[in-house]
Amino acid sequence: MRRTSSILLIVLGMLLASSMSRAQEIMIVTNPAVSVSEISRDQLRDIFTGLRTRFADGSRAMPVLLKGGPVHEVFLSRIIGNNPDEFRVRWRRAVFTGQGAMPKEFQSEAALLDYVATTPGAIGYVSRVPDPNAVKVLTVSMKR
Amino acid sequence: MTRRVLMLVLLGLGSVGLAAQSFNLEDLQIHGFATQGFLYSSHNNYLTMNSNRGSLQWTEGAISLNDPLSDNLRVGMQLHMYQMGQIGGPSVLIDWASGDYDFREQLGLRAGKVKIPMGLYNDSQDVDSLFLWVLLPQSIYPVDNRDFDLALLGGEAYGEQILGPRGGMLQYSAYYGESTLDPNGGYNLQLQQFGLIFSSPPSGRVYGGDLRWVTPMRGLLIGSSTQSQALDGTAPQGSLHMAPNFMDAFYAEWKWKKASFEGEYWRSPVRPVLTIGAEVVPISVDSRAWYAMASYELTNKLQAGTYYSHYVNQNADTSLAQNYSKDWVIAGRYNFNQYFYGKLEGHFLHGTGLGYYASTNPNGLEPNSNMLAARVGFAF
Numbered sequence: 001m002r003r004t005s006s007i008l009l010i011v012l013g014m015l016l017a018s019s020m021s022r023a024q025e026i027m028i029v030t031n032p033a034v035s036v037s038e039i040s041r042d043q044l045r046d047i048f049t050g051l052r053t054r055f056a057d058g059s060r061a062m063p064v065l066l067k068g069g070p071v072h073e074v075f076l077s078r079i080i081g082n083n084p085d086e087f088r089v090r091w092r093r094a095v096f097t098g099q100g101a102m103p104k105e106f107q108s109e110a111a112l113l114d115y116v117a118t119t120p121g122a123i124g125y126v127s128r129v130p131d132p133n134a135v136k137v138l139t140v141s142m143k144r
Numbered sequence: 145m146t147r148r149v150l151m152l153v154l155l156g157l158g159s160v161g162l163a164a165q166s167f168n169l170e171d172l173q174i175h176g177f178a179t180q181g182f183l184y185s186s187h188n189n190y191l192t193m194n195s196n197r198g199s200l201q202w203t204e205g206a207i208s209l210n211d212p213l214s215d216n217l218r219v220g221m222q223l224h225m226y227q228m229g230q231i232g233g234p235s236v237l238i239d240w241a242s243g244d245y246d247f248r249e250q251l252g253l254r255a256g257k258v259k260i261p262m263g264l265y266n267d268s269q270d271v272d273s274l275f276l277w278v279l280l281p282q283s284i285y286p287v288d289n290r291d292f293d294l295a296l297l298g299g300e301a302y303g304e305q306i307l308g309p310r311g312g313m314l315q316y317s318a319y320y321g322e323s324t325l326d327p328n329g330g331y332n333l334q335l336q337q338f339g340l341i342f343s344s345p346p347s348g349r350v351y352g353g354d355l356r357w358v359t360p361m362r363g364l365l366i367g368s369s370t371q372s373q374a375l376d377g378t379a380p381q382g383s384l385h386m387a388p389n390f391m392d393a394f395y396a397e398w399k400w401k402k403a404s405f406e407g408e409y410w411r412s413p414v415r416p417v418l419t420i421g422a423e424v425v426p427i428s429v430d431s432r433a434w435y436a437m438a439s440y441e442l443t444n445k446l447q448a449g450t451y452y453s454h455y456v457n458q459n460a461d462t463s464l465a466q467n468y469s470k471d472w473v474i475a476g477r478y479n480f481n482q483y484f485y486g487k488l489e490g491h492f493l494h495g496t497g498l499g500y501y502a503s504t505n506p507n508g509l510e511p512n513s514n515m516l517a518a519r520v521g522f523a524f
Contacts (some may be wrong), residue, residue, distance in 0.1 A: 120215075
């Protein structure tokens, strides 16, 4: 009986974790000086994989990352279409061939938001934005 | 001489950056990797290792420094050390060292020692952690000769152009400079076997370009590269002269969900002339090489794949084993965590046209051999 309850608890835990992952809210934030207010998923993917270095208006885009955690993983799988290992390999290729530098990484959303708020061109992702005046939240469209 | 030019280029670019803003070590990035390889072959000794007895004589490591001095300017360098049997050595090589100024999306300039974009993997072929494979297809990326093919001392212009909402993106680059044979590399070892021992390694002008289309079909990339390379050197015993020759590459890559497919075709006709004492030895090689590979991500940590690699010297009797090399490969890679990984690979080699040296095969070569290759690595 105790074993059955344990299995039930584990299954419930897994279902809860899975539904939390699906429901994980991701907000794309930029420095307030960035002029674009909408970005497509393809543009986001290109900027965060180093394929593009500019926003649609031609201004410089500087992607920043969270070091890990559910928001980072959901962002990678939902927007970039990579698992963390694949994503790391893409950037290591740029670094070790002399074609790019690794984006800055932050331990917490608060640190990432502080950096984005004060760095021209910075773009990142978080689960919530406590101060909507400090950063700009972009709308993500499905168009190319 | 080349080191002095490199230092001047770096100092020049560095001073531009320092004038633009004060040096900020906070942004300095340090990355690196280290790997240890193992080869065991059923016949013949491969890549100058005693692979027939099982060999661990394959160690590599690199450290990379990168500093974005401003939004548009970045400087960096990478030091690389490798030992593979009789090739390589304890000396540390400059893999690349450059200043990179990005004017706009359509134009950037890189100067110093820069990696050569040729085909899918030429510029990244010495970074083991990027690949599923222990050995990339040797018909196109021969590991014993890669240090000559990898980089040039000079400059590169690069950029990209968005082709509209349904056109995808074009990426392009053009380069010009000089490349020098690695004194401890495979080409130099082959020249030594002809009796030419260079005190100053042969070098020559190299220029070329690469054009790739990131198509609007998600994951599909196609491209083409071309390169002209000349080479000259004088040794006490004679000389090497190679007039500029053009090498062409065509390639495609398609990533679909957890599967990847890649293929390349390279043609490189070369006609070096060796002068050894009074004897003139013209060599004519018309290399036709291609490979097709497929891989699949079984789990987040585990990848498996296979490829077929094909090389033939069209200017020689293609029925002789020494003029072709055909290799069927199956491979697996496991990522223990974000830093450590291990790889295991089986090779079924036919022909002896690539990767074999007389110095480690004094009794001649068997036409076919099977091989087990393994590699563990660490990257950060």
